[in-house]
Amino acid sequence: MPSAAERTRTLVQGTCSAVLLITGLDGARPDQLMPAARSVGPDGEVYLEFPADSPAVRAATHAQDDELAAVLEITDVAPVSVPHRIRGRAWISGWLTHAPGMAEPGRMMLRLEVGEASVDDLWGASSVEPEEFAHATADPLVAHEAELLQHLHAAHSDQVQELCGLLGDREPGAWSGRRAVPLALDRFGLRVRFSGEQCFDARFEFPEPVRDITGLRRAMHTLFEAASY
Numbered sequence: 001m002p003s004a005a006e007r008t009r010t011l012v013q014g015t016c017s018a019v020l021l022i023t024g025l026d027g028a029r030p031d032q033l034m035p036a037a038r039s040v041g042p043d044g045e046v047y048l049e050f051p052a053d054s055p056a057v058r059a060a061t062h063a064q065d066d067e068l069a070a071v072l073e074i075t076d077v078a079p080v081s082v083p084h085r086i087r088g089r090a091w092i093s094g095w096l097t098h099a100p101g102m103a104e105p106g107r108m109m110l111r112l113e114v115g116e117a118s119v120d121d122l123w124g125a126s127s128v129e130p131e132e133f134a135h136a137t138a139d140p141l142v143a144h145e146a147e148l149l150q151h152l153h154a155a156h157s158d159q160v161q162e163l164c165g166l167l168g169d170r171e172p173g174a175w176s177g178r179r180a181v182p183l184a185l186d187r188f189g190l191r192v193r194f195s196g197e198q199c200f201d202a203r204f205e206f207p208e209p210v211r212d213i214t215g216l217r218r219a220m221h222t223l224f225e226a227a228s229y
Helices: 004-013 055-063 130-135 145-155 157-167 213-228
Strands: 017-022 037-040 046-051 068-077 086-098 107-121 124-128 179-186 189-195 200-205
Touching: 004 037, 004 068, 004 086, 004 107, 004 124, 004 130, 017 055, 046 055, 055 068, 055 086, 055 107, 068 107, 107 130, 124 130, 145 157, 145 179, 157 179, 157 189, 157 200, 157 213
Parallel strands: none
Antiparallel strands: 017 068, 037 046, 046 107, 068 086, 086 107, 107 124, 179 189, 189 200
16 A cells, blocks of 8 residues: 555545645635645655745745745545545645746745645555655656546446446345446555445455556556456
8 A cells, every 4th residue: 555655645646636724824815825836856845836926925925035834735636526526635844945946937836744644534644744745756747637537437337337346246226226437546456336225345456566557557458357257
């Protein structure tokens, strides 16, 4: 399974929504505190791009050499329609400074030095040390996960439904009326949410971790083939 540090990096470097909460900054609208882009530097620092006139940039400018405390809060929502759609949250807290010369005209890059991090997601809740975060890598499928899940749901829903056959013996008709929706995808496997009278998740592991889309195609073919017997 992915480590807590890897899961946190994946959320930071993914496409899920994020808001920067800055100590002492009141009155700003949430949309004004959402970075336009974010990335992680070689030492684990988080870079956040904002319009040059945003409240976040003004706060960092006003702080100058003082340490400006901030928290990057990330919310991960499933890209397909399922019950209980929030898949997880992550928090990166630390100190905010300018990163001059790194953004396009009219934009400003802010640097968040990580003091502590935590994640609460489908795997559970964990704290992450700054060193762990710095050395972790994001899941290789993160840039494509939303599109892949939407494709699975739209074009392969029958095959996803058949995965229930891998969950062991059940009473005849036990799966009748249940809806199976692909919920999360990473290099280790696929998570499916089954809903009906009861709602639960099932995890389907790949034979080995995948490194790219080509490997994923092979792994999904193997998974669907096993479920069809």
